[in-house]
Amino acid sequence: MNSTKPVVPEPLADETLSSWMWRVNSQIPIISHVRFSSPEGEIKNRDSMELWAERFEDRDLLNENVYVELFKKTFNISQSWLSERFPEFSRPTIPTQFRRAFCSQCFMASFEQVGTPISKVQWFYLTKPFCDLHHIPLHDSSIFFINHDDYTIQAFVSYWDEPKFKENCDAICDVWRMRNSLALKAQQRLHKLTRLASKSGQSFNVQMFMVTLMRAMMSPALHHGYPRIAFHHWGGSDPYAGLGFHGDFYQEIYRSTSLARVYALYFSAIILGWITSEQARKTLHEGYFSPWSTDAIWSILDKTSGILSLLFSELKLYETSYLNLKSMEIPKLIRIRYDA
Template identity: 30%
Template sequence: MKYGTNEDYGLRLFMWHHSRDRKFDRYDLACEADSELLRLSFDVQQRYMDLRLRAPHSDVAQQIDNFMLTLMRAVLLPCFGASYRNVDMSGCGGPDCFPKHGQSFYVKFYFEVYRVSCSARARALYLSGLLLGWIEPSDAQAARGRDYYMVTDRAQIWRTIDKNSQFGRWLHKELESYESRLLALSDIGF
């Protein structure tokens, strides 16, 4: 619980916003460097929500949800681990969650998004926004700060996906099944 209450910047920001005294503590100051990345992630989330509102019916909204969730799941895989801080991923993984299945690809792909911190989810939203072209490379460079390994353009993400062609083909099929008029593979340059 220490991680959830002290070092998770997204949670601390939520708690700060709703507290009466509005005081930052040392964990908030240490994580303040992510404020620009969180702003970009929030912009991606807003754009995603706007797409959902434009959906003509609930089936299309569900396709948009599944498309975005698939993108987030893909960028949370270990091959993108350099895009995250160690503290972002400290609560994820572990065969104890699924002792029968261990750490299979499918367990990681489908369940990691639910087990990581909200800070890691914000970075996954950021990476998804880069893939969709919703974040300009100049904004991504500004959000980088001292995080030299943080991805700042979609080409870096594609290089990682291209290194594992089997994963790329599987991801293509998965995203293709969730395409809609509002969000499609052409939006990510696939």
């Protein structure tokens, strides 16, 4: 009887599982009043739940989405068909309760192609705050993915309807053009390194080395170097609020805005020597208070109690021949003190 089963639309390149499932269900309804998940309240509550190690189901993972079995039966699709199209994430990701980044140009392109905006997996990756395809910083929706089954539609509509939202997105691309371009190059360089490292099974460590640097660069001691707009809607409708030393270090990267991740990547690239102080100095008109040399960044971090010992102990866990402390330019005294 298989021939009578409806033909399921193919997912687009890099489309997320939940985006595809919502799209299929809107064309061929098999679940009425779909609830893939339920709202968990404001992000602050979710923060504290996460700090207490609460686990949130990830509806973009095949083994965590409860509706996958129903789709398999209805459309007669196999596990291997699904696994091929929706592989496991290949990079450290933003946890499901904090996801809200999107690329407006990708939304537009998919809207033209299939009549619905779609979401992409690459937007979850912590070390990819730029769209791979359009090379623009991702935007942060005021709509949270976890609260809406039709997240892509809601985010698309809010992009057009919310006062000044689109204008702010355009401004981010224009005002920080030079820094965006340097940070994008760092994202691309890391991507290449990660692919190289995957041959020896070290891609996770390469990614985590960068994530760890980015965590340190998000420390409040460096916030004066970020554009103010990077702190808008940090953690949903709540204003920015610190979570305490360890909470800040580990959590901020997840709930931060995409622009904050752009800056964390930018400063990490300076400290790695990927962006020279000469290049960074030329961008000062895009933000006069941003540190532009490795020495300046190390000295700011050195004045913040606890951060360097935490940073070095974490970085040592993820050293590889691709990214390591030895090849970084670290002031001698700091190197001796932390045995780096």
